Amino acid sequence: xxxxxxxxxxxxxxxxxxxxxxxxxxxxxxxxxxxxxxxxxxxxxxxxxxxxxxxxxxxxxxxxxxxxxxxxxxxxxxxxxxxxxxxxxxxxxxxxxxxxxxxxxxxxxxxxxxxxxxxxxxxxxxxxxxxxxxxxxxxxxxxxxxxxxxxxxxxxxxxxxxxxxxxxxxxxxxxxxxxxxxxxxxxxxxxxxxxxxxxxxxxxxxxxxxxxxxxxxxxxxxxxxxxxxxxxxxxxxxxxxxxxxxxxxxxxxxxxxxxxxxxxxxxxxxxxxxxxxxxxxxxxxxxxxxxxxxxxxxxxxxxxxxxxxxxxxxxxxxxxxxxxxxxxxxxxxxxxxxxxxxxxxxxxxxxxxxxxxxxxxxxxxxxxxxxxxxxxxxxxxxxxxxxxxxxxxxxxxxxxxxxx
Amino acid sequence: xxxxxxxxxxxxxxxxxxxxxxxxxxxxxxxxxxxxxxxxxxxxxxxxxxxxxxxxxxxxxxxxxxxxxxxxxxxxxxxxxxxxxxxxxxxxxxxxxxxxxxxxxxxxxxxxxxxxxxxxxxxxxxxxxxxxxxxxxxxxxxxxxxxxxxxxxxxxxxxxxxxxxxxxxxxxxxxxxxxxxxxxxxxxxxxxxxxxxxxxxxxxxxxxxxxxxxxxxxxxxxxxxxxxxxxxxxxxxxxxxxxxxxxxxxxxxxxxxxxxxxxxxxxxxxxxxxxxxxxxxxxxxxxxxxxxxxxxxxxxxxxxxxxxxxxxxxxxxxxxxxxxxxxxxxxxxxxxxxxxxxxxxxxxxxxxxxxxxxxxxxxxxxxxxxxxxxxxxxxxxxxxxxxxxxxxxx
Numbered sequence: 001x002x003x004x005x006x007x008x009x010x011x012x013x014x015x016x017x018x019x020x021x022x023x024x025x026x027x028x029x030x031x032x033x034x035x036x037x038x039x040x041x042x043x044x045x046x047x048x049x050x051x052x053x054x055x056x057x058x059x060x061x062x063x064x065x066x067x068x069x070x071x072x073x074x075x076x077x078x079x080x081x082x083x084x085x086x087x088x089x090x091x092x093x094x095x096x097x098x099x100x101x102x103x104x105x106x107x108x109x110x111x112x113x114x115x116x117x118x119x120x121x122x123x124x125x126x127x128x129x130x131x132x133x134x135x136x137x138x139x140x141x142x143x144x145x146x147x148x149x150x151x152x153x154x155x156x157x158x159x160x161x162x163x164x165x166x167x168x169x170x171x172x173x174x175x176x177x178x179x180x181x182x183x184x185x186x187x188x189x190x191x192x193x194x195x196x197x198x199x200x201x202x203x204x205x206x207x208x209x210x211x212x213x214x215x216x217x218x219x220x221x222x223x224x225x226x227x228x229x230x231x232x233x234x235x236x237x238x239x240x241x242x243x244x245x246x247x248x249x250x251x252x253x254x255x256x257x258x259x260x261x262x263x264x265x266x267x268x269x270x271x272x273x274x275x276x277x278x279x280x281x282x283x284x285x286x287x288x289x290x291x292x293x294x295x296x297x298x299x300x301x302x303x304x305x306x307x308x309x310x311x312x313x314x315x316x317x318x319x320x321x322x323x324x325x326x327x328x329x330x331x332x333x334x335x336x337x338x339x340x341x342x343x344x345x346x347x348x349x350x351x352x353x354x355x356x357x358x359x360x361x362x363x364x365x366x367x368x369x370x371x372x373x374x375x376x377x378x379x380x381x382x383x384x385x386x387x388x389x390x391x392x393x394x395x396x397x398x399x400x401x402x403x404x
Numbered sequence: 405x406x407x408x409x410x411x412x413x414x415x416x417x418x419x420x421x422x423x424x425x426x427x428x429x430x431x432x433x434x435x436x437x438x439x440x441x442x443x444x445x446x447x448x449x450x451x452x453x454x455x456x457x458x459x460x461x462x463x464x465x466x467x468x469x470x471x472x473x474x475x476x477x478x479x480x481x482x483x484x485x486x487x488x489x490x491x492x493x494x495x496x497x498x499x500x501x502x503x504x505x506x507x508x509x510x511x512x513x514x515x516x517x518x519x520x521x522x523x524x525x526x527x528x529x530x531x532x533x534x535x536x537x538x539x540x541x542x543x544x545x546x547x548x549x550x551x552x553x554x555x556x557x558x559x560x561x562x563x564x565x566x567x568x569x570x571x572x573x574x575x576x577x578x579x580x581x582x583x584x585x586x587x588x589x590x591x592x593x594x595x596x597x598x599x600x601x602x603x604x605x606x607x608x609x610x611x612x613x614x615x616x617x618x619x620x621x622x623x624x625x626x627x628x629x630x631x632x633x634x635x636x637x638x639x640x641x642x643x644x645x646x647x648x649x650x651x652x653x654x655x656x657x658x659x660x661x662x663x664x665x666x667x668x669x670x671x672x673x674x675x676x677x678x679x680x681x682x683x684x685x686x687x688x689x690x691x692x693x694x695x696x697x698x699x700x701x702x703x704x705x706x707x708x709x710x711x712x713x714x715x716x717x718x719x720x721x722x723x724x725x726x727x728x729x730x731x732x733x734x735x736x737x738x739x740x741x742x743x744x745x746x747x748x749x750x751x752x753x754x755x756x757x758x759x760x761x762x763x764x765x766x767x768x769x770x771x772x773x774x775x776x777x778x779x780x781x782x783x784x785x786x787x788x789x790x791x792x793x794x795x796x797x798x
Contacts, residue, residue: 049774049778050774050775051774052773052774065781066781066785068778068781069777069778069779069780069781069782069785070782070785072774072775072778073775073778073779073782074782149796154796155796156791156792156795156796157792157793157796160788160789160792214788217784217788218785218788221781221784221785222781224777224780224781224784225777225778225780225781226777227774227777
């Protein structure tokens with residue numbers, strides 16, 4: 001079957017699903033949207049903005065002013081347009097994934113492209129937040145677009161998408177270095193052949209300056225739209241200071257509900273630095289395959305981000321489809337998938353028990369987020385192992401691979 | 405140089421004096437208007453009512469003291485004081501006592517007619533929280549920061565407070581919880597602190613214990629009206645027993661007061677003098693007393709609802725009166741000397757707009773409106789996308 005036809009069919013199926021009479025509860029679900037990505041808060045912010053009230057003066061709206069400007073003018077949000085917009089966003093993301101695969105493998109159209117598109121469009125971790133119209137789907141789109149453009153060598157679009165992504169979701173700053181390395185390098189698989197690479201620092205500096213240029217233009221636009229600088233405190237600073245402690249499938253919120261004020265700044269710094277410390281080692285180790293470095297850092301983001309939704313680890317799991325070469329070398333894929341299955345059943349169950357039925361408490365939900373975190377962490381570690389293991393080749397008879 | 409400055413100073417003096425003149429010439433200020441409104445019926449200047457009802461004794465056999473306090477609670481609540489303005493202190497739980505044959509219910513008359521406890525009750529201080537220290541802290545407002553709002557006496561200088569105390573008492577003391585006592589001096593000093601801190605407008609103090617009138621003999625702060633159930637050397641007696649419960653259910657003095665208050669409602673014009681007229685030493689088996697020397701108003705002008713009820717003053721104005729009222733108040737607030745006619749004409753449309761109050765929030769006051777900014781922002785992002793696309797295809 002022609003790939004384009006298959007792609008169109010998948011997108012149409014998603015559109016039908018988006019228009020299906022599903023329960024309204026998705027928008028309220030804590031797993032599918034966080035305070036930084038919730039569709040309800042987006043509506044609230046746009047409404048306040050249209051009526052002349054600064055949405056950043058209260059504690060409700062934590063999203064970028066660019067969303068305010070786009071959703072109050074070009075793309076109105078209502079019952080008909082929201083499913084269409086979010087399905088289009090997912091379609092673009094799936095397209096970007098397919099294009100990245102084509103750039104990496106060097107193959108043109110193949111049957112695998114339809115599989116990749118299905119893997120993105122029908123991954124429950126990804127399409128459920130999209131049904132909840134969470135803006136994490138838009139972040140995923142920008143994420144995949146920047147990687148696609150970088151893999152294809154198109155500098156400016158890649159940097160623009162990256163700047164928009166960092167602007168919208170500050171923790172994605174982890175991706176800046178691997179994407180720049182990807183622009184400077186090549187997307188083809190270099191896992192089997194690790195070697196130190198030579199970096200063109202002049203070009204790298206120029207790329208970095210262009211990224212900063214894009215970022216500052218977006219920041220100035222946001223300041224203009226918002227009419228002040230208050231928005232910086234209410235968007236970027238919220239992720240750093242965890243102003244909102246709404247439950248989410250991440251690991252930060254429970255820890256900080258019971259944190260004494262005295263220790264709060266220290267632990268906030270520790271958690272933020274925990275995200276940043278992965279950049280240098282991963283990029284140095286996987287310098288010969290920057291796309292893999294970007295993949296690993298996506299996994300780090302999915303596990304330890306401040307306000308994750310299911311989309312973030314979902315993106316990591318879907319991106320494993322870009323690297324079929326590591327699949328034989330994964331040590332415990334069954335364990336990982338079972339932990340994920342376990343967590344994905346427990347998370348909504350305990351959330352319901354705690355908040356709707358009232359027979360459970362926050363510890364139940366926190367335990368399920370811990371299991372989810374273990375699942376993500378185990379998947380990440382296994383992928384790192386497999387990426388490194390490929391370089392050693394197949395095991396010979398009588399020999400075993402050990403780690404000293 | 406000096407001539408120029410002199411010119412400016414004299415202009416300033418002229419403006420200021422013109423403004424002062426017109427302010428004085430306008431007659432009443434807003435404060436005076438408000439005060440006249442609240443003084444209209446000579447009701448002593450209060451704007452809100454509070455009640456502090458204390459039952460200071462515990463144990464099952466003091467059921468009647470709890471019934472006293474609960475009876476007062478139901479009365480003031482019926483007459484309009486909300487739970488947020490009532491501090492109910494019960495030293496023991498008669499309703500849920502093991503010896504209560506009718507669990508969850510407290511009756512003030514034999515025969516289980518009217519339940520005082522059951523539905524819709526808010527006890528603020530219960531059990532061991534009813535102590536002398538808590539009571540005085542409550543009155544003076546010197547509470548720990550952790551004390552919740554419902555346990556604070558949040559009165560101001562326009563509050564009328566009804567303080568009712570019942571329990572076992574003696575010569576200038578009242579027994580709390582069987583292990584401590586509060587003296588008349590303590591309460592007097594607490595009231596004086598309240599006066600100094602402007603925490604009350606008028607206090608009505610009622611006490612039903614043995615030798616009750618000694619408890620208010622030491623007050624020295626203004627605007628306090630006090631009444632007690634018995635004189636020095638006399639006991640106050642309980643009224644009647646309930647055969648099923650096995651104890652006395654109400655005290656005599658409180659019984660007659662409650663019986664009298666049952667007949668009034670929020671619109672009642674009966675006065676405190678009428679209440680004190682029911683004092684009958686023969687019926688009540690003790691001699692009640694009244695102390696009114698600290699009270700500034702005559703007793704036949706002080707309404708019962710000034711203390712027992714939560715009645716507020718309201719005046720209904722016609723719509724034309726509102727508009728003219730608002731416009732005249734705006735004219736007062738913007739005292740600009742100069743061409744008077746032009747100014748009032750310019751003021752009128754904005755005054756009418758103020759009354760309408762249905763327009764969306766003001767736009768276009770110098771800062772570009774939100775939609776303009778949004779379009780500009782979207783346009784800028786679009787330009788950037790276009791530039792990026794063009795430079796990529798080049």
